[in-house]
C-alpha cells in the first residue's frame with residue numbers, strides 16, 4: 001500500500017495566491033465589465049532588457065550548431081556565470097568568494113524551499129513574521145513545524161516585524177532557534193535591515209551555533225549605500241550563513257528562471273556526535289542527485305546582466321518600478337494611509353484603516369475600486385491588519401489604480 005506523506009496534509013488551506021485568484025474570479029463573474037487592476041501578485045511586467053535578449057538569441061543560435069551545442073551542463077552552473085557573479089556581486093563589495101561557493105539554480109524559490117533537506121528534522125526554525133510563505137511551508141512538508149493552531153505553527157518561532165517595533169525583529173529569547181530565515185529587503189513589508197541590525201543576527205547565530213538562511217532576492221532595489229546587499233558584508237557570516245539570490249526581480253527573469261545560492265565553505269552543521277559537516281559539500285551532493293542544472297540559454301542570459309549595457313539597462317527597469325513605488329507612497333500617504341517600505345523594495349506595506357482585517361480590506365478595495373492587493377495575514381499572523389501593494393505594474397496601470405483608490409476613499 002502506498003502511503004501519503006502525512007505532513008503534506010498538514011499544509012494550511014491553499015497557496016495564498018490561489019485564494020486571491022478565486023475571490024477575484026468570483027468578483028469578475030458578478031461584474032463582467034469591470035476592468036480589475038492587480039497590484040497584488042509579485043510578478044514583474046516589463047520586458048527583458050536588450051542585452052539579455054541578444055545573449056539569449058546568440059545562445060539559441062549556438063545550440064543550433066554541432067560545435068556550439070550544449071547538453072547537460074555542470075549541476076552547479078557554468079563557470080562563466082559563476083565567475084561573473086563572484087566578480088560583480090561580491091568582489092565589488094569587498095567580499096571574497098570562491099566560484100565553488102556559488103551554485104546556479106533555476107530561481108530562488110527552489111533553493112529556499114529545498115535547502116532545509118540538509119538539516120535534521122527536529123531543528124527549531126525561526127522566521128520573521130510576516131514572511132514569504134515558502135520558508136515555512138517547505139519545513140511543514142517534512143514535519144518540522146508541529147501543529148497548526150490559531151493561525152500559527154506550534155513548533156516555529158515567529159519574530160514579529162510590525163510598525164510597533166519599527167519592523168526590527170527582536171532576537172529570540174528562551175529556547176534558542178537553530179535555523180533562522182531572514183529576507184532583506186523584505187517581502188512582503190518592503191523594509192530593510194541596517195548593517196548594525198544584521199550584525200546582531202550574525203552574532204546571535206555564531207553564539208548559538210545557528211544557521212541563517214538569508215534571502216536577498218530584492219537586493220538590487222536598495223538605494224542607500226549604507227544598507228547591506230549581502231549578509232557576507234558582516235564579519236563572521238561566512239561561518240553561519242547561506243545566501244539566496246535571484247535574477248527574477250533584478251532583471252525580470254520570473255519566466256526565464258535563473259538564480260543562485262552561496263554556500264561558503266566555512267558553514268558547517270553538527271552531528272549528534274559533535275562532528276562538523278560542511279554544507280557546501282552536502283549541497284553539491286544533493287544538487288548532483290536531484291538537479292540537472294539551469295539551461296545554458298538562461299545562464300548566458302544571466303551573464304549578460306553583468307555586461308556594461310546589461311547593468312545599465314537592468315537599473316533602468318528597477319528605477320521604473322521604484323518610480324511606481326514612490327508615486328504609490330505619495331498618493332496613499334496623502335489619502336491618510338499608514339505606509340511602510342517602498343524605498344528600497346518594490347513593495348508597499350499598508351496598515352488597513354479602522355482595524356479592518358486584511359481580507360476585509362482586500363474585498364472592500366476589490367469591490368469599491370476594482371484594485372487587487374494582497375492580504376497581509378496571508379504572510380503570517382503579524383501581517384493581520386496590513387495589505388501589500390506591489391510596484392511591478394506599468395506606470396499607466398499604477399496611476400489608474402491610484403486614481404481609483406483616491407476616488408473610492410472620497
Ligand SMILES: *Cc1c(COP(=O)(O)O)cnc(C)c1O
Nearest residue numbers: 107108109132187217246248259
Ligand atoms: C520572488 C522571490 C524569490 C525569487 O523567486 P524565483 O524562484 O527566483 O523566481 C525569492 N524570495 C522571495 C522572498 C521572493 O519574493
